[in-house]
């Protein structure tokens with residue numbers, strides 16, 4: 001007994017280790033692949049579906065009897081069920097001696113199966129189909145979206161401001177009911193109920209009729225009657241289980257297929273091996289040349305950017321100005337290789353940008369996006385993500401914060417760099433009652449998270465960009481309205497720093513700098529100014545010198561303007 005129990009424990013532990021390791025590996029591969037996905041891949045619905053199905057496989061990977069894994073145990077269960085079916089069939093066969101018995105048998109089997117077959121006719125589709133209808137997929141997506149809105153604290157202020165609660169609840173309930181099959185008309189439900197519950201009982205009663213006839217023959221005993229009855233019920237039960245198991249196995253194989261396809265998926269911006277070349281630095285920054293660049297957002301009918309052409313020598317600075325919606329941020333995303341472009345050419349250091357591996361190219365760039373991220377993490381993490389190699393170096397983080405003039409913000413936080421920041425704005429709002437949470441970083445404070453103003457967040461985002469910007473391998477700095485929430489004095493300081501960071505101590509510029517701004521004062525600091533005019537979707541941009549259009553003269557300014565000129 002002792003040995004048996006010891007062996008059993010050993011086998012269980014071993015099994016647990018094997019299952020956990022396999023599960024971890026699958027989850028790791030999925031996470032790794034998902035993190036490689038670029039924006040164009042993510043905006044492709046087919047890719048999104050593929051990764052969703054692959055996610056489903058990974059989440060269902062629970063080892064034995066899971067949906068995702070066909071374990072030996074599943075095959076053993078299938079074999080057992082098959083052998084059970086054969087033995088029940090044999091028992092029934094031995095009890096069936098003449099043609100009357102055969103008819104009784106057929107009648108009994110048909111009536112036992114009827115309750116399971118009828119619902120298929122009610123819905124007009126197979127059980128398998130019912131798992132994948134587009135309406136249900138839509139309902140599932142909506143349900144998840146609403147659940148996310150309700151659970152994610154970062155949406156709470158807008159949720160309250162716009163009174164979205166009832167709408168979210170109603171939409172969620174609608175989607176949920178539809179998924180649970182509670183939204184069918186009453187008549188249909190009653191029919192289905194009759195079909196599944198009462199019909200079962202009716203059929204059990206009906207099955208007794210031929211058996212009673214059988215009892216009247218002299219050879220039938222009460223024992224054979226019971227055996228016959230039990231065998232038919234067991235036969236139906238085993239067949240049903242086998243079908244369910246086969247269905248799960250089929251789904252498992254289908255989802256496993258999706259997982260394998262996802263693992264082989266190459267992100268859209270990834271260059272093919274035969275054209276890929278390593279980034280060639282110029283020592284003076286990044287040389288950029290755009291020739292007739294065009295871009296249309298997925299699903300858009302009109303191009304947001306059309307025929308953009310310009311040239312920026314390594315080490316030059318360019319300010320892009322223009323009205324709202326003219327495409328400035330879109331252009332920045334293309335230059336940063338976040339988006340692809342539909343037409344034209346973009347050369348980086350005289351090489352088409354498509355030939356560079358995006359991960360490598362990005363290591364030579366730093367940026368502040370207009371809609372920068374706010375992480376629900378510590379100040380250290382929020383700044384450190386700019387260059388994770390120095391995330392654990394307080395001095396590097398403080399230096400970057402110093403460049404962004406954010407030192408005083410960090411000094412005023414309760415736990416300095418270890419203060420958890422409130423990305424959602426929820427915990428710093430007056431509606432939040434302190435003291436209801438415990439165990440957060442910085443328990444000295446009664447608030448779990450520390451709130452920041454818009455300008456302070458912007459300085460954190462600029463610090464993040466400076467974590468990487470000052471590094472020698474970085475050749476391009478892009479700032480999309482980096483100081484929109486800062487006062488004029490702070491704005492000047494930041495632009496002085498941008499200028500310093502882009503130069504060697506000797507004063508030589510070694511980084512190309514592009515910034516987007518609505519302020520003429522900051523635009524004038526650049527070597528060149530590009531202006532996007534009438535840029536909403538139907539623009540036709542061409543880079544020209546201001547002087548050609550009687551614009552304020554600046555020796556190195558350009559004018560991006562609609563229409564050929």
Ligand SMILES: Nc1ncnc2c1ncn2[C@@H]1O[C@H](COP(=O)(O)OP(=O)(O)OP(=O)(O)O)[C@@H](O)[C@H]1O
Nearest residue numbers: 297300304323324325326327328329330331536537
């Ligand atoms: N994800 C998107 N899908 C579809 N259209 C988009 C998307 N993002 C932006 N647009 C559209 O592209 C156009 C250009 O937007 P973009 O953000 O580049 O303008 P912008 O010049 O940076 O504006 P702003 O000065 O207000 O920041 C806008 O008309 C906008 O509606």
